[in-house]
Amino acid sequence: MSIDLSADTSMVRSGLDWRSIDLRQLVIDALEGGGRGHVGSTLSLIEIIRVLYDDVLRYRASEPNWADRDRFILSKGHGCLALYVLLANKGFFPIEELRRQCRAEAMLGGHPERGHIPGVEASTGALGHGLSIGIGMAIGARLKRQTHRVFVAMGDGELDEGSVWEAALCAAKHRLTGLMAIVDYNKLQSYGPKSEVQNIEPLADKWRAFGWEVEECDGHDVAALRTALGTSGRQAPKIVICHTIKGKGLAFAEQNPSWHHKAKVEAADVARMRAALEER
Amino acid sequence: MRQAALKMVHELALDHPKVLFIGSDLGAGTLKDLRAERPEQFFMEGVCEANIIGMAAGLAMEGFVPYFNTIATFITRRCLEQVAIDICLHNLPVRLLGSGGGLVYAPLGPTHLAFDDMALLRTMPNMAIVAPSDAEEMRRAIAASLDWPGPLYMRIAKGNDPVISRPDTPFAIGRAIMLRDGSDVGFVSTGIMTGRCLAAADRLAAEHGIEASVLHMHTVKPLDEAALLALANSTGTLVTVEEHSRNGGLGTAVLETIGDSRLPVRVHRLGLPDRFPEGYGSQDHLLTKAGLDATQIAAAAATLLREIRL
Numbered sequence: 184m185s186i187d188l189s190a191d192t193s194m195v196r197s198g199l200d201w202r203s204i205d206l207r208q209l210v211i212d213a214l215e216g217g218g219r220g221h222v223g224s225t226l227s228l229i230e231i232i233r234v235l236y237d238d239v240l241r242y243r244a245s246e247p248n249w250a251d252r253d254r255f256i257l258s259k260g261h262g263c264l265a266l267y268v269l270l271a272n273k274g275f276f277p278i279e280e281l282r283r284q285c286r287a288e289a290m291l292g293g294h295p296e297r298g299h300i301p302g303v304e305a306s307t308g309a310l311g312h313g314l315s316i317g318i319g320m321a322i323g324a325r326l327k328r329q330t331h332r333v334f335v336a337m338g339d340g341e342l343d344e345g346s347v348w349e350a351a352l353c354a355a356k357h358r359l360t361g362l363m364a365i366v367d368y369n370k371l372q373s374y375g376p377k378s379e380v381q382n383i384e385p386l387a388d389k390w391r392a393f394g395w396e397v398e399e400c401d402g403h404d405v406a407a408l409r410t411a412l413g414t415s416g417r418q419a420p421k422i423v424i425c426h427t428i429k430g431k432g433l434a435f436a437e438q439n440p441s442w443h444h445k446a447k448v449e450a451a452d453v454a455r456m457r458a459a460l461e462e463r
Numbered sequence: 464m465r466q467a468a469l470k471m472v473h474e475l476a477l478d479h480p481k482v483l484f485i486g487s488d489l490g491a492g493t494l495k496d497l498r499a500e501r502p503e504q505f506f507m508e509g510v511c512e513a514n515i516i517g518m519a520a521g522l523a524m525e526g527f528v529p530y531f532n533t534i535a536t537f538i539t540r541r542c543l544e545q546v547a548i549d550i551c552l553h554n555l556p557v558r559l560l561g562s563g564g565g566l567v568y569a570p571l572g573p574t575h576l577a578f579d580d581m582a583l584l585r586t587m588p589n590m591a592i593v594a595p596s597d598a599e600e601m602r603r604a605i606a607a608s609l610d611w612p613g614p615l616y617m618r619i620a621k622g623n624d625p626v627i628s629r630p631d632t633p634f635a636i637g638r639a640i641m642l643r644d645g646s647d648v649g650f651v652s653t654g655i656m657t658g659r660c661l662a663a664a665d666r667l668a669a670e671h672g673i674e675a676s677v678l679h680m681h682t683v684k685p686l687d688e689a690a691l692l693a694l695a696n697s698t699g700t701l702v703t704v705e706e707h708s709r710n711g712g713l714g715t716a717v718l719e720t721i722g723d724s725r726l727p728v729r730v731h732r733l734g735l736p737d738r739f740p741e742g743y744g745s746q747d748h749l750l751t752k753a754g755l756d757a758t759q760i761a762a763a764a765a766t767l768l769r770e771i772r773l
Contacts, residue, residue, distance in 0.1 A: 297553055304524070306552050309544055315514045316549060319521020319529075326503055327525065346545070349511035353518065 195401050195428050199463060203405075206233060207432045207460055209268040209281060214445070215453045216282025219293070221261040223442040224338065227369040227402065227427035228265040231336060232257075234408040236269045241331065244274040247301040253331045254320050256305045258313020259338035259367060260294035261444070266303070267291050275302040311344025313337065314364060318354050321362040321420075332415060336365040340372035343381045348393070354420040355394030363415060364395075364422040367402065369429035373443050390422045402427035433459040464622040465532075465562050467598035471605035472530045472560075473497045476504045479609065481526060485515055487533040512537050516545035516557070523555035528609065534568070535561030535577035535618065539584060550614045551587040557614050564594060564618030564654065565706030566740065566749040573739040577618075582711025584616050585684050591636060592683040594618035594654035600628035600681065607636050620655045620706075621746060627658045628679075639687035641694075645674030648764050649698040651691065653680045653713050656704040662757035663764065671765050686716050695721060695728040700771060702731045702764050706750065709734040731767050733760060 199207075206229050214220045236242075240253040257266045264284070271278040276290060284291040290300055294308030305316050317335040324331055341347065354362055368386070370377045377383065387397045396416040400407040402425025411423045429443070430436030433456055445452065469484075476482040476497055484494055485506040498505040508515050512533060519529040531538065538561045539546070550557045561580055568575035584590050591611060595601040601619070608615050615636070632640055642657065643664050650660040657679040664675035678694050680687065695701055701721070703714035714732030721728050735753050742749065750756060754763065 305520075306548065309548050311513075312517055312545065312549055315517025315545070316521040316524070318514070319518040319523070320525055321521075322518070323522050323525025323527060326527070346511075346513040346517070349514035350517070353508060353511065353514050 213281040217284035223429040225264040256313040260307030310341040311346040314350035351393040396421040513542040520549035530558040532560040596657040603634035639690040643677040649676040649694040652704040663761035666761040
């Protein structure tokens with residue numbers, strides 16, 4: 184299935200359940216406490232990361248470096264608030280840390296850092312790095328005869344980076360069935376529509392041509408995500424292209440590039456965000 | 464020197480399953496014996512250095528020690544952000560083996576001339592930079608690299624350079640080696656320039672009655688500051704010699720250390736000018752053009768001492 188998606192959001196029909204709304208409340212807590220953050224880029228990711236941590240990944244929050252854990256790399260590091268709320272929710276660190284994000288001496292920064300934050304596998308933020316690191320981890324698991332899997336979530340803007348396509352060739356060559364890539368395909372990059380800034384359609388066909396198994400789903404549909412993320416590639420690495428809405432859950436921010444990142448989140452913004460969530 | 468380096472990686476790989484070799488798209492048959500003996504420890508990943516650096520970082524996170532070899536300019540300039548973030552920020556034991564360090568690929572032109580590799584990598588926190596003087600020292604340096612805790616760049620020269628290192632001198636990363644004692648001037652050099660400095664020192668003694676020390680700074684980072692300051696104290700005049708731009712390499716590192724020490728020491732830097740090398744021919748040809756053969760090095764030191772004494 185390959186669809187012209189410019190800024191089309193018709194692939195996304197799902198509503199939000201209570202857990203998704205609660206997780207978004209935690210994101211707003213973090214935005215309120217830290218006073219800044221990538222709002223739109225976080226909200227398109229929530230269900231993807233929720234399903235990973237609720238239903239797919241093997242991990243031990245009290246033992247973040249457990250050798251047999253599945254590895255998850257958030258390659259689009261600017262969506263880190265989505266990762267932080269799930270890690271906090273699962274007990275990797277106290278939930279109070281969320282409100283301190285980006286403050287001086289905080290545990291949580293504006294991009295995730297390995298070694299600073301329990302549960303963060305790689306320091307990301309510069310785009311186009313995570314998939315290659317994930318390849319190394321997946322080959323490492325194979326060499327050590329370990330069965331854990333490696334998941335790498337990328338943004339659609341990130342796919343502009345040439346290194347992603349170097350990695351796409353490499354993972355297919357090694358038939359890394361233990362590696363899964365996930366694209367948060369919200370069709371909006373920082374400046375504007377993906378189709379205008381740098382079109383990447385036909386996206387699914389590109390990955391197939393690179394030798395990957397491709398599945399597409401509604402990236403806010405929890406049941407669809409459980410199915411898509413729950414099964415590995417059979418003969419090759421698998422990529423799940425998740426059709427999402429940037430800013431999902433806040434009507435005024437949805438598909439609105441000015442909500443990609445907020446360097447200053449005012450009290451009025453917080454009130455507006457909370458009201459928008461409550462309306463749902 | 465490259466053969467010595469790869470042969471040593473092969474030996475390490477046989478003894479240590481955690482040692483992996485990764486090439487980009489190297490010459491046909493490179494390390495074919497390792498490939499046959501330990502196929503799981505041999506990777507040839509194509510012309511995609513950025514991906515390879517990230518992959519090596521992921522492998523190192525899983526406890527492996529990857530040795531990645533390709534041409535020095537492609538392992539430094541091409542994928543500098545991957546080196547900075549994937550390897551240095553994570554502080555991982557990835558080994559970068561840069562072939563053709565300096566002007567080795569003279570006939571191939573400036574795209575292949577690694578005159579800035581040490582400058583680029585010296586700014587990277589956690590990165591160690593090692594430039595052995597000859598093939599024998601390269602073997603010792605690779606052996607020492609196995610247990611180095613963080614990232615390490617090994618600068619590989621052409622090969623068939625005269626062996627001036629001594630098997631009885633222990634090699635430790637970060638520990639400079641004093642190869643010649645003399646109180647008038649101290650050469651501080653790295654890579655194959657150390658051999659030229661020894662020849663220059665002999666010439667200075669024979670022709671000018673000048674006694675020169677030669678401190679082989681095989682590790683440009685972390686710099687052996689204690690050895691450098693001891694030499695600075697005993698001679699008062701240092702001449703740094705490197706097959707690298709005068710900007711940002713060994714000479715700059717020495718100036719930084721001497722400046723911070725506030726010692727009244729004169730430092731003269733010999734190296735390549737701040738421009739892309741022009742012309743082809745041979746490594747020796749370009750080195751002579753830059754004033755870096757033994758005779759020229761000796762003359763520069765003699766002139767400097769004459770100026771100081773006036």
